[in-house]
Amino acid sequence: MxxxxxxxxxxxxxxxxxxxxxxxxxxxxxxxxxxxxxxxxPVEVHGSGRTDAGVHAAGQTISFHSSYGRxxxxxxxxxxxxxxxxxxxxxxxxxxxxFHARLNAVRKTYVxxxxxxxxxxxxxxxxxxRVAGSLDVEAMRKAAGLLCGTHDYRAFCSLKRFQxxxxxxxxxxxxxxxxxxxxxxYTGNGFLYHMARILTGTLVEVGMGLRDYARMPEIIRSRxxxxxxxxxxxxxxxxxxxxxx
Amino acid sequence: MxxxxxxxxxxxxxxxxxxxxxxxxxxxxxxxxxxxxxxxxPVEVHGSGRTDAGVHAAGQTISFHSSYGRxxxxxxxxxxxxxxxxxxxxxxxxxxxxFHARLNAVRKTYVxxxxxxxxxxxxxxxxxxRVAGSLDVEAMRKAAGLLCGTHDYRAFCSLKRFQxxxxxxxxxxxxxxxxxxxxxxYTGNGFLYHMARILTGTLVEVGMGLRDYARMPEIIRSRxxxxxxxxxxxxxxxxxxxxxx
Numbered sequence: 322m323x324x325x326x327x328x329x330x331x332x333x334x335x336x337x338x339x340x341x342x343x344x345x346x347x348x349x350x351x352x353x354x355x356x357x358x359x360x361x362x363p364v365e366v367h368g369s370g371r372t373d374a375g376v377h378a379a380g381q382t383i384s385f386h387s388s389y390g391r392x393x394x395x396x397x398x399x400x401x402x403x404x405x406x407x408x409x410x411x412x413x414x415x416x417x418x419x420f421h422a423r424l425n426a427v428r429k430t431y432v433x434x435x436x437x438x439x440x441x442x443x444x445x446x447x448x449x450x451r452v453a454g455s456l457d458v459e460a461m462r463k464a465a466g467l468l469c470g471t472h473d474y475r476a477f478c479s480l481k482r483f484q485x486x487x488x489x490x491x492x493x494x495x496x497x498x499x500x501x502x503x504x505x506x507y508t509g510n511g512f513l514y515h516m517a518r519i520l521t522g523t524l525v526e527v528g529m530g531l532r533d534y535a536r537m538p539e540i541i542r543s544r545x546x547x548x549x550x551x552x553x554x555x556x557x558x559x560x561x562x563x564x565x566x
Numbered sequence: 567m568x569x570x571x572x573x574x575x576x577x578x579x580x581x582x583x584x585x586x587x588x589x590x591x592x593x594x595x596x597x598x599x600x601x602x603x604x605x606x607x608p609v610e611v612h613g614s615g616r617t618d619a620g621v622h623a624a625g626q627t628i629s630f631h632s633s634y635g636r637x638x639x640x641x642x643x644x645x646x647x648x649x650x651x652x653x654x655x656x657x658x659x660x661x662x663x664x665f666h667a668r669l670n671a672v673r674k675t676y677v678x679x680x681x682x683x684x685x686x687x688x689x690x691x692x693x694x695x696r697v698a699g700s701l702d703v704e705a706m707r708k709a710a711g712l713l714c715g716t717h718d719y720r721a722f723c724s725l726k727r728f729q730x731x732x733x734x735x736x737x738x739x740x741x742x743x744x745x746x747x748x749x750x751x752y753t754g755n756g757f758l759y760h761m762a763r764i765l766t767g768t769l770v771e772v773g774m775g776l777r778d779y780a781r782m783p784e785i786i787r788s789r790x791x792x793x794x795x796x797x798x799x800x801x802x803x804x805x806x807x808x809x810x811x
Contacts (some may be wrong), residue, residue, distance in 0.1 A: 323753045379689070396752050401685060440646060443574050443654045444624070445692065 325416040331407040337372040341437040355403045369426045369563040375555030380562040384422040428564040430508045431474035433521040450557035456528030464527040464534035465494035478513035523550030570661040576652040583616040589774045600648045614808040620800030625807035629667040648665040673809040675753045683746035695802035701773030709772040709779035710739035720789040723758035768795030
């Protein structure tokens with residue numbers, strides 16, 4: 322039987338999503354360890370995509386096969402019983418035989434959370450990045466509008482290795498402000514390595530007055546990482562949801 | 567010069583507010599260490615009251631004397647620079663010479679946060695206590711109304727030692743529900759040792775159907791700790807604010 326599951330995790334103490342040799346400190350490694358224990362045989366977990374070390378998820382989606390023979394709800398409860406306290410399975414459901422969490426994903430939403438204040442928010446500090454100087458959110462919104470669309474986003478990507486295409490579609494970049502809390506939502510069909518964090522760094526530099534919002538199209542056209550903004554730290558980034566047809 | 571400061575902390579890794587020999591792992595110890603360093607001489611910090619090991623504060627208030635000779639804003643910045651990342655000073659202001667954070671406090675508000683769901687909320691888990699079985703919030707509200715007033719709250723108190731009076735006034739117990747999140751706000755002129763956590767345990771037992779809300783006056787009258795509910799864990803409790811005339 323093929324299953325789809327939605328889960329949350331706090332990425333703070335993990336080396337990211339993927340297992341590379343040492344599976345102990347990765348989210349995927351923890352999931353596979355628990356599911357393999359349940360199954361009594363190795364289980365491979367497919368995530369909708371990797372999250373970097375320190376990045377969180379409120380709605381990461383995975384697929385895996387199991388012949389455990391219990392209900393989806395029982396699998397969820399088993400996983401929650403044996404997973405560490407910073408990983409929680411929200412739901413498990415039976416999926417079509419060919420369903421694959423990465424290959425079938427059509428849209429993802431990330432949020433980057435900024436705490437714009439001279440004083441740290443100690444309650445949310447693990448899920449926010451603090452920016453001390455005040456930000457011009459209206460200028461950031463104008464820049465965000467210019468960064469949407471279907472483009473080659475190579476300038477906003479840390480290339481680790483050869484990638485076939487760096488063209489992606491971003492449907493929306495929405496910025497919400499609630500006092501010192503600024504939340505930037507990114508919805509697109511896919512995100513390149515570090516893309517949400519470099520887009521955020523570019524928007525923050527616009528907000529600081531270090532960049533003109535009108536120059537965003539030039540940065541996209543440059544296809545040059547050096548022309549875009551800084552890479553923001555991982556702790557502010559949360560994978561919110563993954564959508565499937 | 568006498569100062570009043572408002573601060574936040576995550577109590578998770580501390581042994582509580584007060585220094586008792588080992589000041590390293592207490593909030594008060596951390597504050598006094600930083601202020602003494604600033605002052606170049608020992609500084610004594612008075613908190614509005616103690617918080618137990620693991621309990622948090624969003625608006626703890628302290629008073630201290632300093633002859634540092636800088637502005638209140640500079641003292642705040644100095645403290646935030648040297649305090650650990652789980653303690654933050656929101657504000658420092660000059661206070662009347664006789665102002666004392668504990669002796670002059672007239673009202674305090676605590677909140678106890680419950681996550682009422684079979685699945686853990688991994689993002690807020692350090693600031694909530696999870697209750698798996700569903701709770702009857704309306705019954706809890708009826709019980710809460712009966713627990714307010716001016717009473718001898720000895721039944722809701724873990725007596726560590728002789729206390730002159732166990733009479734306190736609770737002005738309001740307000741219960742907010744937002745999906746699986748239940749927040750119980752307590753406002754009163756003072757709280758006995760463990761009182762907010764034992765009141766919460768009693769309300770939770772009403773919510774679980776283990777107790778009849780109508781019996782609350784009997785528990786108060788009993789003045790017997792054994793008649794009240796369980797002591798809830800510290801991580802759900804937050805000291806929200808302290809008021810002064």
